[in-house]
Amino acid sequence: MACPIVHNPVHDSDGIVYPSACWAEQLGVMNYQYGYSRRLPIFISNLWRKHGYEVPFPDVAFSYGLDSAPTLTSFLWKNSTQATILEYFISTNSSLITNIDKVYPVYGRTVRALLIFINFDEVYPEYTLINWTKKFEAAENEKMIKMQEVDNPLQYDITPVVINPPEGIERPIPQISYQYYYSNDDIEKIYSAAVNKINQSNFQMLILSPIFILERRAGGYASFWKNMSFAYSPLAIGGNYNFTSDKKELLLFLEFYGMFGLFSHEASHASFGLHDTFLSYENQLYLTFEGQNIDPFTGKKEGEYRNCEFFKHSPDYFAIELPDDLKIYADERPSWLEADSSSSCSFRLNDIKFYLYDLDNDNEYELMFSGQIFATQVRRMAGWVDIDSDGVAEIADYSPYGGYRELFS
Numbered sequence: 001m002a003c004p005i006v007h008n009p010v011h012d013s014d015g016i017v018y019p020s021a022c023w024a025e026q027l028g029v030m031n032y033q034y035g036y037s038r039r040l041p042i043f044i045s046n047l048w049r050k051h052g053y054e055v056p057f058p059d060v061a062f063s064y065g066l067d068s069a070p071t072l073t074s075f076l077w078k079n080s081t082q083a084t085i086l087e088y089f090i091s092t093n094s095s096l097i098t099n100i101d102k103v104y105p106v107y108g109r110t111v112r113a114l115l116i117f118i119n120f121d122e123v124y125p126e127y128t129l130i131n132w133t134k135k136f137e138a139a140e141n142e143k144m145i146k147m148q149e150v151d152n153p154l155q156y157d158i159t160p161v162v163i164n165p166p167e168g169i170e171r172p173i174p175q176i177s178y179q180y181y182y183s184n185d186d187i188e189k190i191y192s193a194a195v196n197k198i199n200q201s202n203f204q205m206l207i208l209s210p211i212f213i214l215e216r217r218a219g220g221y222a223s224f225w226k227n228m229s230f231a232y233s234p235l236a237i238g239g240n241y242n243f244t245s246d247k248k249e250l251l252l253f254l255e256f257y258g259m260f261g262l263f264s265h266e267a268s269h270a271s272f273g274l275h276d277t278f279l280s281y282e283n284q285l286y287l288t289f290e291g292q293n294i295d296p297f298t299g300k301k302e303g304e305y306r307n308c309e310f311f312k313h314s315p316d317y318f319a320i321e322l323p324d325d326l327k328i329y330a331d332e333r334p335s336w337l338e339a340d341s342s343s344s345c346s347f348r349l350n351d352i353k354f355y356l357y358d359l360d361n362d363n364e365y366e367l368m369f370s371g372q373i374f375a376t377q378v379r380r381m382a383g384w385v386d387i388d389s390d391g392v393a394e395i396a397d398y399s400p401y402g403g404y405r406e407l408f409s
Helices: 021-026 039-050 126-147 184-198 245-272 278-289 307-312 375-381
Strands: 010-012 032-034 061-064 070-077 082-089 094-101 110-119 155-163 205-213 221-225 228-232 235-237 318-321 346-349 352-357 366-369
Touching (some): 010 021, 039 070, 070 375, 110 184, 126 155, 126 245, 126 318, 184 205, 205 245, 221 245, 228 245, 245 352, 307 352
Parallel strands (some): 110 155, 110 205, 205 228, 205 235
Antiparallel strands (some): 010 032, 061 070, 070 082, 082 094, 318 366, 352 366
């Protein structure tokens, strides 16, 4: 069956849900409507009841994980630190629930984060790393405000520090996979060197970002270390940078952008217990950027705008002003900066694809930043939006999900 890997659900007259119109038509269904039918939430409610919960208006998300088969997932936040997750595995017609307890609330606080740059290769001046961190911190906090329908959204207060590799800490070289894992003893040495330099401690999140030149991309991961959320987000500089100064500096800024986007992604794993999903990545580009403009949950059109215009409306992208020495003017685009074939605001340098758009109409391009490109799904899973239509986000609701209750307590 040749259908795009895109989840834009439709349902037929019997309420049966298909991943997309393509799937429905391949199976002979020509009369369908976009979005989930009421039959799917009822099905999820029945699964919750099987596991001992009455959930009148459950959260529902479809995912196709990196290491799992197609799954329907439903988050139930009991309070700001405790949640129960229901997973229904479509291929085996089986389900299970998992309880998670977070050390810190998932909203209503400012996360004090320590970002440690480990200088294996001196590519960036220290002041550049510090200044650029604050630029991206502001964009990340703007994103979090827009994503959370609560009075006191989660925010980040990031303290950046640049250190040389402590004795015994080796250059990270990914082996079989594209990830590298530090031992707890290694993390202790790195952390101690950083806090001794800045004479600060009492952080709630730790981010390690080794800076090194590598021919291929390096991935990150999320975990916990000494009651702190932990994110490994390497600043791995790839490719050959033997070209003009302006082009090189922009590429270094884009590499930094990639590191910060990776941090934002891994932070969602550490903070909310969310999973990677292939279809979420495809959804954002296919359903919105390519002009479909269909909300992947409701199936409703978000507007008639197309292509680059979606930056004005997308919940996934946020504008970052380019540094003063890297300004690019919309009417004076340098000759070495060529648009990617997919659109007029899509560009590519080396193997890095990125988006530049004059969002505020000042004739200066902004870099369109996306720390998460599946914001709709993250917001629902983290309880940051109203699911039961009572006007209150579930994480702050005294009677969430339509008044859930435990049946066997």
